[in-house]
Amino acid sequence: MGASISFDSKYRLVLDTEVECISVNPPGTVKEKHERASDSESGSGSESNSNSDSGSDSDSGSDRENKIYTVKITPEIISYIRSYLRKTDFLDEFDLITEIELDNYDHAPGTALVFNSDSIVYITNNQTIEAVGDWEYLPSEKVETKHKSSKSKSKSKSNDEDTYDDSRNKYKTKDDELPVSEIEHILTAKFEEYNKGHEFVIHESKNNLLCLKINSVEIVKA
Numbered sequence: 001m002g003a004s005i006s007f008d009s010k011y012r013l014v015l016d017t018e019v020e021c022i023s024v025n026p027p028g029t030v031k032e033k034h035e036r037a038s039d040s041e042s043g044s045g046s047e048s049n050s051n052s053d054s055g056s057d058s059d060s061g062s063d064r065e066n067k068i069y070t071v072k073i074t075p076e077i078i079s080y081i082r083s084y085l086r087k088t089d090f091l092d093e094f095d096l097i098t099e100i101e102l103d104n105y106d107h108a109p110g111t112a113l114v115f116n117s118d119s120i121v122y123i124t125n126n127q128t129i130e131a132v133g134d135w136e137y138l139p140s141e142k143v144e145t146k147h148k149s150s151k152s153k154s155k156s157k158s159n160d161e162d163t164y165d166d167s168r169n170k171y172k173t174k175d176d177e178l179p180v181s182e183i184e185h186i187l188t189a190k191f192e193e194y195n196k197g198h199e200f201v202i203h204e205s206k207n208n209l210l211c212l213k214i215n216s217v218e219i220v221k222a
Contacts, residue, residue, distance in 0.1 A: 004177040005113070005135050010222035013098070013115065015129040015191070016215045017122075019081070021071045022198060023208035071210070073127055077202075080210060081122045084202040085129065093199070094120065094131070097190045100183065108171040110140035113178065129214075132222050137174040180219050187217040 071077065084090055098115035117133035191214035194200060200212035 003180045005180060005183060006221075007135055007137060007174070010132060010134055011115075012220050012222045013131040013187070014218040014220060015131070016218070017127055017129055018213050018215065019071050019073060019077055019202070020068055020198070020211050020213050021208050022211060023067050023069075073124075077210065078122065078124060080202040081212060084200070084212065085120050085122060090200065091120070093194070097194070098187065100186055105182075106172045108140035112138045113183070114138055139174065184217050184219050191217065
């Protein structure tokens, strides 16, 4: 059951996204702190002052911690996203993420699956990024080189060639199935690593960063 990657078809990578704000002073923090300061000033006695001092110590500690929360997608944020998707830095990272080494999936060492994107756009209605392109299978250069050189060997080397062919046949090739669901899982996991480091910064201001977060990846034929 389940589809397999076709190298003769166009695909859409549909990335489910949201935008997180990383802020050292979330909305309300400064105001609340000022209110607490006013209360302590209006209080009398050393006991009141000592309480306010201990409170301010803990408050200042929490104020320094980064606060992370999901923000509403506004026209301004949409413009940040669309601008960011055109940047070379993001496009380079996207190419890196969508290049999948297949060594761990019974393919020859050095074999890779690469997504060649024609366009990457942000879809406002469902808050997704859609990349259109095709998949390319890059065979191992080591295998191809060895295979060609073995053909040029003399008959006295035929045993070595047979041994090599037996080794080569144990690996999967372009003709073997590459399940779409497995590729989706790999890509989602790779984006998750970028999410943890808040790598996709679409806008930066004095007190906060707006970061693009990729929650999941769906692969569909275009």
